Amino acid sequence: xxxxxxxxxxxxxxxxxxxxxxxxxxxxxxxxxxxxxxxxxxxxxxxxxxxxxxxxxxxxxxxxxxxxxxxxxxxxxxxxxxxxxxxxxxxxxxxxxxxxxxxxxxxxxxxxxxxxxxxxxxxxxxxxxxxxxxxxxxxxxxxxxxxxxxxxxxxxxxxxxxxxxxxxxxxxxxxxxxxxxxxxxxxxxxxxxxxxxxxxxxxxxxxxxxxxxxxxxxxxxxxxxxxxxxxxxxxxxxxxxxxxxxxxxxxxxxxxxxxxxxxxxxxxxxxxxxxxxxxxxxxxxxxxxxxxxxxxxxxxxxxxxxxxxxxxxxxxxxxxxxxxxxxxxxxxxxxxxxxxxxxxxxxxxxxxxxxxxxxxxxxxxxxxxxxxxxxxxxxxxxxxxxxxxxxxxxxxxxxxxxxxxxxxxxxxxxxxxxxxxxxxxxxxxxxxxxxxxxxxxxxxxxxxxxxxxxxxxxxxxxxxxxxxxxxxxxxxxxxxxxxxxxxxxxxxxxxxxxxxxxxxxxxxxxxxxxxxxxxxxxxxxxxxxxxxxxxxxxxxxxxxxxxxxxxxxxxxx
Ligand code: DHE
Numbered sequence: 412x413x414x415x416x417x418x419x420x421x422x423x424x425x426x427x428x429x430x431x432x433x434x435x436x437x438x439x440x441x442x443x444x445x446x447x448x449x450x451x452x453x454x455x456x457x458x459x460x461x462x463x464x465x466x467x468x469x470x471x472x473x474x475x476x477x478x479x480x481x482x483x484x485x486x487x488x489x490x491x492x493x494x495x496x497x498x499x500x501x502x503x504x505x506x507x508x509x510x511x512x513x514x515x516x517x518x519x520x521x522x523x524x525x526x527x528x529x530x531x532x533x534x535x536x537x538x539x540x541x542x543x544x545x546x547x548x549x550x551x552x553x554x555x556x557x558x559x560x561x562x563x564x565x566x567x568x569x570x571x572x573x574x575x576x577x578x579x580x581x582x583x584x585x586x587x588x589x590x591x592x593x594x595x596x597x598x599x600x601x602x603x604x605x606x607x608x609x610x611x612x613x614x615x616x617x618x619x620x621x622x623x624x625x626x627x628x629x630x631x632x633x634x635x636x637x638x639x640x641x642x643x644x645x646x647x648x649x650x651x652x653x654x655x656x657x658x659x660x661x662x663x664x665x666x667x668x669x670x671x672x673x674x675x676x677x678x679x680x681x682x683x684x685x686x687x688x689x690x691x692x693x694x695x696x697x698x699x700x701x702x703x704x705x706x707x708x709x710x711x712x713x714x715x716x717x718x719x720x721x722x723x724x725x726x727x728x729x730x731x732x733x734x735x736x737x738x739x740x741x742x743x744x745x746x747x748x749x750x751x752x753x754x755x756x757x758x759x760x761x762x763x764x765x766x767x768x769x770x771x772x773x774x775x776x777x778x779x780x781x782x783x784x785x786x787x788x789x790x791x792x793x794x795x796x797x798x799x800x801x802x803x804x805x806x807x808x809x810x811x812x813x814x815x816x817x818x819x820x821x822x823x824x825x826x827x828x829x830x831x832x833x834x835x836x837x838x839x840x841x842x843x844x845x846x847x848x849x850x851x852x853x854x855x856x857x858x859x860x861x862x863x864x865x866x867x868x869x870x871x872x873x874x875x876x877x878x879x880x881x882x883x884x885x886x887x888x889x890x891x892x893x894x895x896x897x898x899x900x901x902x903x904x905x906x907x908x909x910x911x912x913x914x915x916x917x918x919x920x921x922x923x924x925x926x927x928x929x930x931x932x933x934x935x936x937x938x939x940x941x942x943x944x945x946x947x948x949x950x951x952x953x954x955x956x957x958x959x960x961x962x963x964x965x966x967x968x
Contacts, residue, residue, distance in 0.1 A: 440480075440484065440518045440521045440522065441518075441522075442515070442518060442519060442522060446515055446518075446519075447519070447522075447525075449515065450515050450516060450518075450519035451519075451525060453508070453512060453515070453516055453519075454516065454519060454520070455634070456590075456591060456609070457502060457507070457508070457516075458471075458474075458516070458520075459634065459660070459661075460609075460636070460660070461499070462474050463694050463696075463715075464524070464527045464634065464660070464661050464694055465524055465527075465693065465694045466520070466524050467692075467694060467715070468759075469696070469714055469715060469740040469742075469759060470740065470742060470758055470759060470783070471499060474520050476521060476522070476523060479520045479521045480521045484514070484517045484518055484521070485517075487516075487517035487520065487521070488513050488514055488517040491503065491508065491513045491516055491517055492504065492508070492510070492513045494859075494861065496807070496838060496839075496861070497782065497783070497806075497807045498782075498783055498806035498807045498839060498840065498859055500859060501861070502516075505901070505904065506895065506899060506901035506925060509899075527633065527661050527662075528633060529662050530611075530632050530633060530662055532675060532678060534630075535629060535630065535631060535666070535675045535678075536675060538612075538628075538629055538630035539627075539628075539629040539673060539674060539675060540627065540628050540629070541626070541627045541672050541673070541674075542624075542625055542626055542627055542628065543617070543624070543626040543627075545671050545672065548617055548619065548620070548626060549617070549619040549620055551619065552618075552619045553619060553620060553621040554583075554620075554621040554622075556576055556578070556579070556583070557576070557577070557578050557913075558601075558618045558619065558960065559601055559913060559960045559961045559964075560576070560577035560578050560912055560913040560959065560960065560961060561574055561575065561576060561577060561583070561618055561623075561959070561960050562574070562575045562577055562910060562912075562919065562957055562958065562959050562960075563595045563597075563604045563606070563616070563957070563958045563960075564921065564932065564951075564954050564956070564957050564958075565588075565592045565593070565594070565595065565606075565954065565955045565956040565957075566585070566592070566950070566951065566952050566953055566954055567591055567592055567593075567953040567954075567955045567956075568591065568926035568952060568953040569926060569952045569953065570587065570588055570589060570590050570591065570592050570608060571585050571586060571587055571588060571592070571950075572585070572586045572588050572592065572595065572604070572606055572616065573585050573948075573950065573951065573954070574586065574604075574616065574618070574623045575932065575946065577912045577913065577917075577959060580934065580944055580946055582946075582948055582950065582951075583622060583623060584622045584623050584624065585950050586614075586616050586623065586624060586625055587614075587625065588606045588608055588612065588614050588625075589606070589607065589608015589609065589610045589611070589612030589613075589614065590608045590609055590610040590612070591608065591609040591610075592606060592607070592608045592609070593607055593608065593609055593635070593636050593637075593956070594606075594607060594636070594637065594638065594956050594958070595607070595638070595956070595958050595963075596638055596639045596640060596958070596963055597640070597958070597960050597963040597964050598640045598651070598652040598670060598964075599640060599641070599642045599644070599650075599651035599652055599702075599964060600651055600652050600964070601618070601960045601961065601963075601964040602617065602618055602619055602652065603615045603616065603617060603618065603626075603640075603652070603670070603671075604616040604618060604623075604958070604960075605638050605639075605640060605655055606638070607635050607636065607637065607638040607657060608635070609634060609635065609636070610630070610633065610634070610635075611630055611631045611632035611633050611634060611635040611657070611659060612628060612629070612630050612631070613628065613629055613630075613631050613635075613638060613655065613657050613668065613673060614627070614628040614629075614673075615627050615628070615655075615673060618960065627671075627672050627673040628673065629668065629673045629675060631657045631659060631666040631668070631675070632657070632659035632660075632661060632662055632664060632666065633659075633661050633662070634659065634660040634661035635657055635658060635659045635660060635697075636658060636660060636696075636697075636698065637657070637658035637697060637698065637699055637700045638655065638656065638657050638658070638700070639655070639656055639700045639701060639702050639709060640652065640654065640655050640656075640670060640702060641653050641654040641655075641656075641670065641702055641707065641709075641724060642702035642703070642704060643702070643703060643704065643705075643706060643707040643708070647706065647707050647725060648707065648725065650707050650724070652670045652671070653669075653670045654667060654668070654669065654670050654676075654724055654727070655667070655668040655669070655670050655673065656668070656700055656709050656711075656722070656724075658696075658697030658698065658699075658700045658711060659696070659697055660696040660697070661694070661696070662680070663680065663681045663682055663693070663694055663695045663696045663697065664678050664679060664680050664681055664697070665677075665678070665679045665681060665697060665711060665720075665722065666678050667679075667724065667727060667730075676727050676728075677727055677728060677730065679722075679730065679732075681695045681696070681697055681711075681713050681716075681720075682694075682695050683695050683713070683716050683718070684716060685715065685716050685717060685739065686716055686717040686718050686736040686737065686738075686739070687717065687736075687739070692715045692716055694715055695713050695714065695715045695716045696713070696714045696715060697711060697712070697713060697714070698712040698713070698714045698741050698742050698743065698755075699712045699741070699742065699743045699744050699755055700712070701744075701745070701746060701753055701966070703721070703768050704750050704966075705750075705751065705768055705769055706721075706723065706768070707723060707724055707725045708721045708722060708723050708724065708768070709721075709722045709724065710722075710753045710766060710768060712737075712741035712742070712744070712755050713741065714739075714740045714741050714742065715739065715740060716739070717736065717737050717738050717739035717740065717741060717757065718734050718735060718736055718737060718741075719734075719735045719737045719741065719753075719755070719764070719766050720732050720733070720734055720735070721733040721735065721768065721771055733771050735766060735771065735772060735773060736773075737755075737757065737764045737766070737773060737776070738757035738760055738762050738764050738776060739757060739759065739760060740757060740758065740759045740760070741755050741756070741757055741764070742755070742756050742757070742758045742785070743755070743756060743785065743786055743787055743788070744756055744763070744786055744788070744789060745786060745787070745788030745789040745791075745801075745966070745968055746788075746791075746966050746968075747765075747791060747799060747801050747816035747817075748791040748793060748799040748801070748816065748817075749799065749816070749817070750966060751767065751768060751769050752765050752766065752767055752768070752774055752816055753765070753766045753768060754766075754786070754789060754801050754803075754814065754816070756783075756784040756785060756786055756803060757776075758783045758784050758785055758806070759783070761778060761779050761780070761781060761782060761783065761784065762776055762777060762778055762779065762784070763776075763777045763779055763784055763786075763803060763814060764776050764777075765777070765814075765816070765826055774818065774825075774826060775825065775826025775827075776826075777814055777826055777827065777828060779803065779805065779810070779812050779828065780810065780812065780828065780831065781805045781807070781808035781810035781812070781831075781839075782805055782806070782807030782808040782839065783805050783806040783807040783808070783839070784803045784804070784805050784812070785803065785804060785805060785806045785841065785842055785843075786802075786803035786804070786844065787842065787843040787844065787845065787908070788845070788966075788968045789801050789802060789803050789844065789968065790802045790803075790844045790845055790846045790853050790968060791816075791846070791968060792813070792846065792853070792874045792877075794813075794829075794874070794877070795875070797813070797815055797821065797824050797829040797830070798815060798816075798817045798820055798821030798824060799815070799816050799817045799821070800813040800814060800815055800816060800824070800829055800830075801813070801814050801816050802814070802844060802853065803844065804834075804839075804841030804842075804843075804844045804855050805839045805841060806839050806840065806841065806842065806859060807839045808838075808839045809833050809834040809835075809836065809837065809838060809839055809841075810831050810832070810833060810834075810839075811831070811832050811833075811834065811841070811844065811855060811872065812828050812830070812831045813828065813829050813830045813831075813877060814826065814827065814828055814829065815827055815829050830877050832872065832877060832878060832879060834855065834857065834865075834870050834879060835865075835870075835879065835882070836860075836862060836864075836865045837862070837865075838860050838861060838862065838865065839857075839859070839860065840857040840858060840859035840860030840861070840865065840866060841855055841856060841857045841859075841860075841870075842856055842857075842858060842859060842907060842908070843855070843856050843907070843908045843909060844856075844909075845908075845909040845910065845911070845918075845968055846874065846911075846968065847911035847915030847918075847937065847962065847967060847968070848915055848967070849911065849914050849915020849916055849937065850874075850911065850915050850916075850918065850937035850938060851873065851874055851875070851937075851938055852871050852872060852873060852874060852880075852918075852937060852938070852940070853871070853872040853873075853874060854869055854870070854871060854872075854909045854918050854920070854937075855869070855870040855872065856869060856870075856905070856906050856907050856908065856909070856920065857870065857905070858904050858905050858906070858907045858923060863902070866904070866905045867884060867885040867890065867905035867906070868882040868883065868884050868885070868905070868906075869882065869883040869884075869885075869906050869920060869935075870882055871883065871940060881940060883935070883940065883942075885905050885906055885922060885933075886933070886942070886945065889903050889922045889924075889930060889931070890902075890903075893925065893928045895925060895927050895928070896927055901925050901928070903922055903923065903924040903925060903928065903930060904922075904923040904924065905922070905923070906920040906921065906922060906923075906933065907920070907921060907923040907955055908920065908921065908955060908956050908957055909957070910957035910958060910959050910962065911937060911959060911962060911967075912959060913959060913960070913961035913962065915937060915967075916936065916937055916938070917934050917935065917936060917937055917943065918934075918935050918937040919932055919933070919934050919935075919957050919959075920932075920933050920935075920957075921933065921951075921954035921955065921957065922954070923953060923954070923955060924952070924953055924954075925953070926952050926953050927952070928952070929947070929948065929949045929950070929951050929952055930947075930951055930952070930953075930954060931945045931946060931947045931948075931951060931954075932945070932946040932951065932954060932957075933945055934946065
């Protein structure tokens with residue numbers, strides 16, 4: 412079979428299945444010690460998130476040796492370099508991997524994966540540091556700023572967080588965090604920002620300090636994506652600002668920490684059995700976590716086993732866990748408008764699962780009709796026509812779907828798709844969608860679309876009509892080619908992720924970019940859609956997620 416045809420077949424199949432003829436072309440591959448070391452690190456940094464540490468697949472397809480060997484180095488190289496229409500990034504095209512690194516990775520994934528390291532409570536304790544003890548921290552907010560309108564902005568590739576004043580639009584401080592920092596969440600009071608790095612390093616920033624700084628840090632595991640805090644205050648006790656939970660990819664586990672100091676309190680392994688076929692799954696990773704407002708519980712989504720765990724943290728040493736069978740492979744999601752139902756994407760199955768956190772059972776499982784729903788936290792709209800609805804976009808398709816979320820007053824719409832709209836142009840690439848009660852619009856990005864024009868636009872959806880009414884192009888100054896230190900030329904990836912200021916009058920997005928090229932925060936009026944300000948600074952390197960204190964405290968989206 413010709414190489415082009417083999418690549419087309421691999422792309423079309425989505426699961427990278429190959430013909431026997433392709434298998435006949437394979438040759439044994441081997442890596443020397445230095446190559447193995449480098450490739451293991453690159454795989455961990457770039458590939459394990461989607462394909463799994465043990466390469467059994469989740470958001471991305473499984474990469475078992477039999478399959479990858481059958482595909483051969485050249486096919487794999489082409490896919491790694493250019494990406495796929497199903498949403499795999501083109502690592503070479505974006506300038507993140509060189510041709511040599513692409514070749515190395517194509518060979519590496521044809522070898523047996525090395526066993527990943529384990530981690531114990533003793534390891535964790537060794538890394539725990541209280542940098543500023545509780546009694547040495549400010550007794551009240553310092554600096555006279557409106558700290559509840561601060562934004563924490565992830566500077567992904569440099570492992571830092573920029574704290575930006577949402578009123579004054581200046582960067583107050585830039586704080587170190589973990590490797591390839593992923594997300595942050597605030598404590599219930601908003602005072603602390605809790606940050607998680609992909610290396611499992613959790614850190615906490617005190618926003619009451621004149622110049623916010625880290626006050627404690629700990630390495631909870633080797634690979635993590637989620638963090639949240641306890642947010643229940645009611646008849647069962649006041650847990651505001653008391654506890655923190657980290658969701659680990661490897662070792663697959665839940666780690667509970669003390670809120671004010673990050674002292675480790677409890678580790679619970681999530682390795683378990685798939686909900687449907689009952690297969691033992693060592694790599695049962697923790698995806699999204701949210702804190703319930705109805706009970707002292709976290710909603711914890713176990714990706715590979717397809718279960719949602721309601722983790723009751725009242726007795727920290729002896730937690731109670733309600734295991735709810737849902738769907739594989741759970742990824743990201745958010746609350747409905749009432750904050751009773753949690754909607755999470757089982758993105759490899761093109762489904763959204765709605766969990767009722769009061770009745771502690773599945774409320775509905777909805778087929779989205781499109782490839783790989785990826786809501787971030789999703790978007791909530793109180794629609795005149797449909798009642799409360801929640802929406803998500805897709806990585807592998809241009810559909811945005813809206814689901815009815817009110818079984819009491821709008822039972823005919825509950826847990827059904829009430830409306831599907833299409834983003835203009837072909838292909839998906841959407842990662843995040845967001846709104847706020849203070850805005851008439853919903854904003855959607857599309858940084859993974861292969862088409863340069865579609866990739867660099869913001870899509871504006873009218874909440875009243877649920878139609879795309881406008882596209883906002885990335886400003887011209889970020890559109891050209893930029894030179895990196897090794898002389899190569901890169902194009903900056905388009906706007907990614909949105910967050911609103913506290914009253915919802917502004918929507919902020921960022922030019923994702925490249926780790927050597929400073930980019931910017933774009934601040935739009937969320938109702939007139941005018942670009943109000945471009946916040947530029949040489950420290951703004953790869954800004955990705957943005958989290959406003961007031962909106963994160965109260966889960967507004
Ligand atoms: Fe994320 C949320 C996992 C790639 C930016 N991402 C999440 C959540 C999970 C997840 C499980 C939900 C956390 C929660 O709510 O508790 N992300 C993963 C991956 O496994 C994946 C696909 C591949 C990887 O290797 O990490 C991945 N994520 C990315 C990116 O490439 C993004 C765009 C930039 C980056 O950090 O590398 C990215 N993810 C984000 C952001 C959120 C997020 C900004 C939070 C969205 C919000 O509005 O709350």
